[in-house]
Amino acid sequence: MSPVPPVLAMEQVTQAYSHPRTALFRAPGTFTVLDCIDFHVHAGEAVGLVGESGAGKTTLTRILTGMEKPQSGRVLFEGADIWQAGPAERARFRRSVQMVLQNPRSSLDPRMKIGTALLEPMRSLRIDGNHLDRLTEVLGQVGLDTSALERFPHEFSGGQLQRIAIARALMPNPRVLVADEPVSALDVSIQAQVLNLLKDLVRDLGLSLVFIAHDLSVVAYTTHRASVIAGGRIVETGPPVELFTRPKAPQTQNLVSAVLTVNSGLSGNAL
Amino acid sequence: MSAAATTPVPARPKKRRGRRNLTLTIGLVVTIAFIAMAAVSFFYLPHNPNVPRIPDRLLPAGSPRYLLGTDALGRDIFSQLMVGARTSLMVGAGGALIALVIGTIAGLSAAAFGRIADETISRSADIMLSIPGMVTALVLAATIGSGTLTTILALSAFFTPSFTRVIRSAALSVLQEDFITAARLYARPTWFILLRHVLPNVAGVMIVQFTLYFAAGILTEAGLSYLGVGVTRPSISWGMMLNEAQQQVGISSPLAMWPGLSIVIVVLGLNLLGDGLRDVLDPKLARRTS
Amino acid sequence: MPVYIARKLAFFLLAVFAASVLIFLLIRGAGGNVAAVILGKDATAEAINALSRQYGLDRPLPVQYFDWIGNLFRGDLGRSFRTNEPVTDLVVSRLSISIPLCLSGLVLGLLIAIPAGTYSALNSDKPVGALIALLSQVGIAVPVFWAGILLSLLFGVRLGWLPTGGWTNWDSNFWGAVRSLVLPVISLGLILGASLTRYVRSAVLDVMNQDYVRTARATGMTRMQALLRVGLRNAALPIATVVGLQIAELIGGTVIIETVFSLPGLSRMILANVAAREVIVVQSTVMLIIVFVMLVNLIVDLLYGVLDPRVRLTR
Amino acid sequence: ASPRADEGKMILVARQDPGTLDYTKSNLTALRLWIPANVVEPLVYFNKDGSVSPGVAEAWEISEDRLVYTFTIREAKFSDGAPVTVEDVIYSLNTMKASPVSQNAAAYQAVTSIEKVDDRTVRVTLDRPSQNFWRGMGGTAGLIQPEAAAGGIATNPIGTGPYKLVNYTSNSSFEFTANENYWGEAPAIKDVTVRIVTDGTAGLNALEAGEVDALPVITIDLWEQLMARGLDKSFSMVTYPQIGEPTYAVFNQKLDPELRQALAMTLDRQAYNDAFGASWGAENTCTFALPNQAWYAPENPETCPYPYDIEKAMALVAEKGYASTPLVYASLSDVPDLSLPADIMVPTMQAAGFNMTRNAIDLARYSQLIFQGRPPQFDVTVMSGDADPTQWACAEASAAGWSTYCSAEYTQALADADKALSDEDYLALMEKSADILRKDAVIVPIIAKKGVGLFDPDLKGFVEPRVSVAIELAPLHW
């Protein structure tokens, strides 16, 4: 779509799982979760992915971040297949693609101080440099101060924790941030804080963002481009507002028509 | 979607917390007293518990010089109880500790190293659980001879499978937390994740289970020694004292009271401690099993 | 469901095999041998060796193992070295004590545990509930043999109502046999009941906190109705599992109780035969017990399949 | 009165389960208490007064040189109805001759042939006179069984005795009923049950509760309890030496004799007696014998070679530096009678300065380690058993083990006694061998326990055992 090659992409990715065995003398069946998916994100771009529950969104992020090897297809980071890459390139990939998970409370080890948790990726990925400076910098970026470092996760609210989780993802100075439903576990009044933060990060740091949600308006608010996934395939891609005001694929239409808003409710034509 | 996960941990109602604290306190006091009794026995005993003094035999409790009286050979009962505490401590804690170490390693491996490891370990645990522990202990005593060490071994063989199961399920629930996914994402190897993240998070379960198996170990040891396949003199255990009490003077003697009572109190104390600790360390489990 | 049953059966067979190897090795590892025990203190080494040879105890271990296991599969448990009696006969006469003892102990335990556990779960915030919980804690802490000793002291010696121990054969005096089982069963049942009470209590507490019980109440069931019609049916599953696991422990309890009350049951037979190094008798009897425990657990698993539609219909 | 009195029944209590009833292979007291004399009879009976009465042999003839014994077999039937034949007798004697139980086989050491003379007569020829042979014919070595039923001996021994075994359930009970084929007078009580109650207290309780009628053999660990409960008053108590056993310490004969002697001086016999014998059921003794044996002598500070003297023992230990010799005391973990003495001995020996470790093992291991161990695998152990001095006989030191006191002098003295032609000679020679034994501090007697029994006051007629330790049921009556 754009002349610059994508930072992170997947080509023709297919992934299938096997059902548990149900009959004694029949081979267990498989079902395809992702079916020949092409997906990419450019530098500095925020890409959204929406779809019903079970559509394969989480599976896609797992493959995109290299946590799961697809059955077929390639995952490309800066043009190179990550499953064929040498150790140095793999290390670079690990540093450059980070993830924010759905549940802020469970994404931080309850027995680990925030400071330690934030330094974990640096140690694990063997990144040199002054970690303390980096800590202060990143905490500033997510709007927390260094007093957080000595505390434990249970002393924070969900929104703060999600910001800490984002800070942890930012520590290795990644190029791509993958966020799987980062706000769906948050209270309404707090989710806006996190959305604004993500948006700022893309703008200020030139990060690429892959943002997953089941709520169309949240995706529209946060991203430049969005894809709709259904039945293991990407059915439609485009600028979100465009996509949601003039959906073409029936699955997109289905999603759009399901959206409730205060205004449509007040005007009496919501249901 | 639901924001339930971010709800602050609900504060416990006061009244119940009070009761739980009471449980914990009683358990702690009894356990400490018991450990203290065992510890003191190393430095001070009113009498040598193994040296018979025939002229002083079978004195009742409260006799001068003998707080709880003497047994059929004139050995001081209180001193024997003190040394018995030591044995119970060693056997119960030793058995539970070995089971804890092996069970933790096995349980973590089962949870973390894939289906084949899981099936192998879990099924082996199931098989071992089907073998009645008492029978194993009997056979083991015949195989390697009875004594403190055998008893510890038998107990650990007995407890390891259930320990493994508990640790496995606790580890499984930790492993599906998002922070594990996060650690995988920044390339932590599995063994590191187990040590750094899973172990500290199942430590509560481990401590609680340790306490409970400690108690169960004391009970089982008493049973084995009662059958005469457990601890033998010059070691002294409460179960062995009961065995002797029944052999020597018959059940109508108060001799059978003291060691029996000691067992009940200590086991009760340890169980209360375990339950209390569970409330503190492992609230999720507490709701399910207390 | 067929897959479920097939898997459980396959595991059962594997488990039996593994246990048999384990038991065989354990017992063969034991010091001393039956010939030495039979011949007593004055025997010469030659006499002992000759007797061992006669019993086939000098053959290589794998040969002995496959011989034994092959016979087991044919339903032949072997013969006692000392008396040349078939183990089957020995076991059968012992089972006429151990099975009633074990089963009545279990039934008594359940009769205590189910009402007490349920009641204390439902009244967990009242003094009675706490009292039951405490009593069950105390019960768990009491060694089963001590309970037996105290009970026989009270009812046998003090009050003289029941025999303090010993056994009367069923066919010689039926009520006498029943009477000799009363105290052992009570000791076993009380202690088992105490620990089961805990499990029942937690299972009921757990189930009663489930959303579907709340639904049942919201559609008009009283607490009692919700407990009886919804709660217990669902709590039966975890309780059945625990009972299956407790069987092994129950057998451990009978070993001790049979000793306390001098009942010539299966456990005591094992005890005596271990002491005499009657390896075949011990191996076969222990295997019998293990297979029994495993069978109970297999049945519990299959029962689970029947009771729980989630297992029945999907796997 | 017992409810069983009118039904012609009685229930007795046994403490131990023999496991097997094959008396040709097993020497267990638990078996010898019930089967000989009641079910299986020997050729002859030796009475308490020294006279001999007929058993399976209705008459016998001993040649002048005491080398040829001719037995006339009784026209009787075994309890299974088969007639007693000369072949059965020859079979029985030959079986005993080949018995792995050394006491049985020992009786036949001098025997050269066992032959049939005619349908009712058996002749046994010896190569030298043997007291052991003759006494053996009145003991287990002379028990007569039918050859045809030999296969079932382990569970259902058959004999000519006044009772037959109806049922034996190991760990549970023996059931006897009067043998309708018995050659003598039918016993007064037709049905006898012997209940096996391993827990001694439970046995006493059962007696007190009236569930059983007698405990003919009460082990030492219960004597004190029995007095404390006043059972000796409410029941008739008998004490008799035959069932009794000496309890003796065994020191490894390879140890330095002076060390053995010092060890022997730590044995406080009165303390053992107080602790276990309740001071009345046992006598302190330094002689390996029971009070019913003629060469028996109770403890006596003058005549005892190594009387209790802890100070002297300590001095010896200090002087000779025995503290540096590690010693192992092997105790039996699953036989209370034999583990209790260790509770006293080990601490006392330690107090005297010996470097003593206690090693508790179960009977099966003990059998292998101690009984079979060559050379001896222990330094000190305690045993309790038959007061038969011949069991120690051993001429050469290489065969030394627990059960062999390898002293040529001792063995010779025993052999001489065996060959004795008259009872007086026999006694004198036995006394001589007993003296050799006690001076060497290898087998050191501590106490001689008596047999103690409690009977329902209405149950009368108890006689002291004639065949080994057998409790004779037939004379008992309500």
Added chain:
Amino acid sequence: MSVPNAIEVVDLVVGVDELSAVRGVSFAVPARGRMGLVGESGSGKSMTAMALMGLLPPGWQARGRVLHDGVDLLTLSDKALSSRRGRTISMVFQDPMSSLNPVRRVGDQIADVIHRHMGVTRRAAHAQAIDLMTQMNLPRPEQLARAFPHQISGGQKQRIMIAMALACYPQLIIADEPTTALDVTVQKQVLRLLNAATRERNSALLMITHDLPVIAAMCDTVAVMYAGRIVEHGPVQKVFRTPRHHYTRGLLDSQPTMDNIALDGSSRLHSIPGMVPPLHALPSGCAFHPRCPAATDRCRTSMPEIDATGAACWHPVPVAAPAEAAS
């Protein structure tokens, strides 16, 4: 009072020991009325509902009055209450996955309710259950009735729950977040069904949710809860168009909707700073004051009551500055 109330709650306080999750809540749902109760997690919505049903967790106590069908429900015994539960007042729970008895067929579970309250035979109850399932737009009801809960989808389960709740034509149905656990696409269908079915049966509806659009779509009036109290109460049109409480306004502003997103991506959402206070550390005065842009000392010390504005606020949002949602 012209229209009788389906339920009237006066000064309801729900708590355990010293902690109160609901601190003096009053509202009324008129017969056939439809009220929404909205608020963030932990604000006490579910506790209020449970108090109305008499299904508080052990140890919890409710004070105040809950008038329904002429009686004060809080004074009734468990037995008396259970004859009303499911008949005159019923409830749909949040999580359909766990709210059905896993070992009983779904058709039987519906039939049980009918049999229990309507005094009809089991067979008739079963027929009625199938009938109800048809009305709930469930496919192949006869077959589905024989299914166990784990065999059907979440949306279907929630319809079964609604069928159970509506089976006896209750005067009031309380729906506690009935669609939060469901997929977006299914949510609308279930809401539509609930809407239609309650109207058909003339049941009043108390809709509990944290989702403002759901309230807007379903309800006539709304009460906004914060930290155990109602902070604003009034007709939906008024409250959502001209919110007077800063919290209500904050909630409305922080919803990203297609309407408030600028096409160039430059728009920023309003967010409420801080977090919802935990029960045991409630701020003094107006519980919202630490997060409120207009808070003064007065807000910190004394607790405002709902006044003529419909909001419990010392400094209500001026009407002149309508919320963005209304623009």
